[in-house]
Amino acid sequence: MYNLVRVETKDKLLLRGLYVEGNKTKPAVIHIHGFQGDFFTQEFAKKIALKLRDNKIGFISAQNRGTGIESEIYATTKEGWKLGGASYELLEEAYLDIDAWVKFLLDQGHKDIILQGHSLGTMKVVRYLFDGNYISKIKKLVLLAPFDIMQLLQDATKGKWKEYLKIAEQKVREGYGTEIIPKYFVDVKMSYQTYVSHHRQDDFEKVFAVHNKSYEFPLLNKIRIPVKIIVGTKDPYFNPANPKNPKEALDILLKNIKNSEGKLIEGAHHGYEGYEDQVAEEVLKFIT
DSSP, X not given: OOEEEEEEOTTSBEEEEEEEOOOTTSOEEEEEOOTTOOSSOOHHHHHHHHHHHHTTOEEEEEOXXXXXXXXXXXXXXXXXXXXXXXXXXXXXXXXXXXXXXXXXXXXXXXXXXXXXXXXXXXXXXXXXXXXXXXXXXXXXXXXXXXXXXXXXXXXXXTTOHHHHHHHHHHHHHTTOTTSBOOTTTOSSOOBHHHHHHHHOSSTTTTTTOTTOTTOOOTTGGGOOXXXXXXXXXXXXXXXXXXXXXXHHHHHHHHHHSSSEEEEEETTXXXXXXXXXXXXXXXXXXXXX
């Protein structure tokens, strides 16, 4: 059902993706996976691709520079490859990957593009609306399992994350940005530069900070295209300050996005295991 395709980013990285062709008069969807994820194994993404294919809607599950934990991403430069993966990526570079995938679909004859992100991918697709070079081509957003990264960091570090962030920033300034952080910073393999990129105190990192009752969500309030948020009621990352009440967090986000709708999938976790068909049906309804 898929065609394996490849694109080149502006900074010369070669990325692969799985492309399902659709009717060029209909919109096409670009799926951006989450932290340490990949573009070919997520079951819910497969179900979405099948559902869209059956309705002649194009779909790409797209590799990006954050695919996997650590990987060698081949480039057209003389070095031949760049160290990539979630351990080394910079979120401020995410638009370069999405740019390349949007251009691919435009070159195929599609005129309207829908961005779909899962987990960390939701931060990337929202950010694209402010960083990207093809913003006018993006007609809708699908946010699958967004999460409150700042509250999760607070919980994981017992409130010491600001102290750790200063250390990481100093390491980057000293030229050690690609070295791996100590486990007490956060218990995942991550470089100092990525730690800084993920945890800067700006609106891009606070985009889903539902724990902060005084936050005004300036980025979300600037979005004018239709947005759909799909979350499982058992997802521990969506509203970590109050995980038993996902509706509270969903209502906050919907209130701050002018043209939005949401769906809570009862019993589903962060990866929608066992509920993939429901997710696919919700995506299709929103697109059509």
